[in-house]
Amino acid sequence: MLDITGLSHRYEDGHQAVEGVELHVDRGELVSIVGPSGCGKSTLLRCVAGLQRPSAGRISVAGRAVDGVPDDLAVVFQDYTRSLFPWLTVRDNVALPLRRRGLARAERRARALDALAQVGLDATAGKHPWQLSGGMQQRVAIARALAYRPALLLMDEPFGSVDAQTREDLEDLLLAVRGGAGHQGGAGHRGGAGHRRGAGHQGGAGTTILLVTHDIDESVYVADRVVVLTGAPGRVHSDLPVDLPAPRDQIGTRALPAFVRLRTEVGRAVRRP
Amino acid sequence: MNQPARSGPGPGRQGPGARTRPARAGRTAGRTGSLAGRARRPTARARGLTRHAWGRSLLGAAGIAGTLLLVELLARGGLFDEQALPPATSVLARAAEMAVDDGFLGDLWITVSAWLGGLALAVALAVPAGLLLGSLPRLDTASLAVVELLRPVPSVALIPLAILVFVEPGRVERSLVCYAALWPVLLHTLYGLRDVDPVAKETLRSFGFGPLGVVWRVSLPSAGPHVVTGVRIAASVGLVVAVSAELRAGGDGGLGVYLLATQSGGGRPDLMVAGACWAGALGVAANAVLVGAGRRLFPRRAAAGAGP
Numbered sequence: 001m002l003d004i005t006g007l008s009h010r011y012e013d014g015h016q017a018v019e020g021v022e023l024h025v026d027r028g029e030l031v032s033i034v035g036p037s038g039c040g041k042s043t044l045l046r047c048v049a050g051l052q053r054p055s056a057g058r059i060s061v062a063g064r065a066v067d068g069v070p071d072d073l074a075v076v077f078q079d080y081t082r083s084l085f086p087w088l089t090v091r092d093n094v095a096l097p098l099r100r101r102g103l104a105r106a107e108r109r110a111r112a113l114d115a116l117a118q119v120g121l122d123a124t125a126g127k128h129p130w131q132l133s134g135g136m137q138q139r140v141a142i143a144r145a146l147a148y149r150p151a152l153l154l155m156d157e158p159f160g161s162v163d164a165q166t167r168e169d170l171e172d173l174l175l176a177v178r179g180g181a182g183h184q185g186g187a188g189h190r191g192g193a194g195h196r197r198g199a200g201h202q203g204g205a206g207t208t209i210l211l212v213t214h215d216i217d218e219s220v221y222v223a224d225r226v227v228v229l230t231g232a233p234g235r236v237h238s239d240l241p242v243d244l245p246a247p248r249d250q251i252g253t254r255a256l257p258a259f260v261r262l263r264t265e266v267g268r269a270v271r272r273p
Numbered sequence: 274m275n276q277p278a279r280s281g282p283g284p285g286r287q288g289p290g291a292r293t294r295p296a297r298a299g300r301t302a303g304r305t306g307s308l309a310g311r312a313r314r315p316t317a318r319a320r321g322l323t324r325h326a327w328g329r330s331l332l333g334a335a336g337i338a339g340t341l342l343l344v345e346l347l348a349r350g351g352l353f354d355e356q357a358l359p360p361a362t363s364v365l366a367r368a369a370e371m372a373v374d375d376g377f378l379g380d381l382w383i384t385v386s387a388w389l390g391g392l393a394l395a396v397a398l399a400v401p402a403g404l405l406l407g408s409l410p411r412l413d414t415a416s417l418a419v420v421e422l423l424r425p426v427p428s429v430a431l432i433p434l435a436i437l438v439f440v441e442p443g444r445v446e447r448s449l450v451c452y453a454a455l456w457p458v459l460l461h462t463l464y465g466l467r468d469v470d471p472v473a474k475e476t477l478r479s480f481g482f483g484p485l486g487v488v489w490r491v492s493l494p495s496a497g498p499h500v501v502t503g504v505r506i507a508a509s510v511g512l513v514v515a516v517s518a519e520l521r522a523g524g525d526g527g528l529g530v531y532l533l534a535t536q537s538g539g540g541r542p543d544l545m546v547a548g549a550c551w552a553g554a555l556g557v558a559a560n561a562v563l564v565g566a567g568r569r570l571f572p573r574r575a576a577a578g579a580g581p
Binding site: 051074075077079082083087096100128148154 | 470472473475476477478479480481482490491494495497570571572
């Protein structure tokens, strides 16, 4: 799904953010990317999103070289207050990107409400983002990405600006939509819209997710694989598969010996210069 | 009296003055509070009035009534020549008569249509121009310099030129209003576009929207409150220019022409002031409409108390 070879980026001020990053991600995988601060995690993500042209290297998404923003992509930014549009209601925020899917107005709205229901916010559809709490706003941003049903979802420290409790809830939300979206918000219960769904990716379990985080526990808890970058300039330090049992939960999973071993391993890798 | 309400942690840290003179503790607390860099704290009673919309309206109405009363007393008291300062009641009476006078309403309409026409043309030109200039990197800096250079030229100074070029008074007036209104709208659009959050733009780009989509769906609504502010300023400038153009260029009608006519035959100060009051009312109405539109279109600004 995603292939990165020899990716390097040097900013105009001479700062070398990443150097020679190699990464391959399969379709449907959730890969978290951790590393010491300033190691170019966000730069890597911006390059994949086509928002930034790397100084060297090759990125391809679904077999096509990235030159500009790839099709079928959604990004959840850390700064939800800046990423949501304050002049639109919550529902219209979620529905807006669906214009790219060529859906009619009614379908866009229905799909937006579906996605909002998935994150438990269907009751706030008529409000404006600034009337919601921070955690709710980030859920709106996540709902917007879910409604779009991208083949590739990039998340740049999506839970970095919310409190610990909300953070755990959002992590579980991510696990839930990945595990269950295929039959929950996905195909067919809204009859008429069914055949148009081909306009977008089917979402849920099939979506490939790249999650940048600085939280080691989180990187292990949600992911299928953890990629650790070295300090600046960022390179791939280690690539660790996460073999935790499928229904994960905040208390049980985090108490498993396998979890503790993995987080120790990731923690060591991050600290090593 | 009002001090117990806000005697939280504050008074404990007050200077000795607050302790030795408890009767004035409330006021002292208020003063040191603002000295400490906190927001301005009016007294509790004034807060009670200014907090509610009706309270503010009440204070405003009291101010207007008081001023009218003062003018009336000064005029009737013989302190001023009645020619120089017509009493408020007679001005108001004339203004009310004018409201049903077809001749005056015709003049008023000529001014309003030229004013709004020029304003609309200015908005139609300046907003797209601003979007175009503001979206092209570096060009907005260059164009801002040009705008800043042209803006200080008073439009009124161009009246003779406009008369020479456009001849017909209606066109002179419209073009001058348009010229005067162009700059504030263009300037505020450019500044508004500079204020657009790059994260908001990148969000839409990442969903696959092209440059035009981003301008239309993010830049324009985001700069909207600035644009509305520009239009508000343009409206008040435009009204000044419209009446000035009529005063200088004449023509077959308009508020300025009406005011010129009241000069003849010894002059009718009450009519002059009443006419000026109507011009002021136009300005107030335009401002109110634009503020209302801004609140409706951009509710966040209104909620944040920053009204566009």
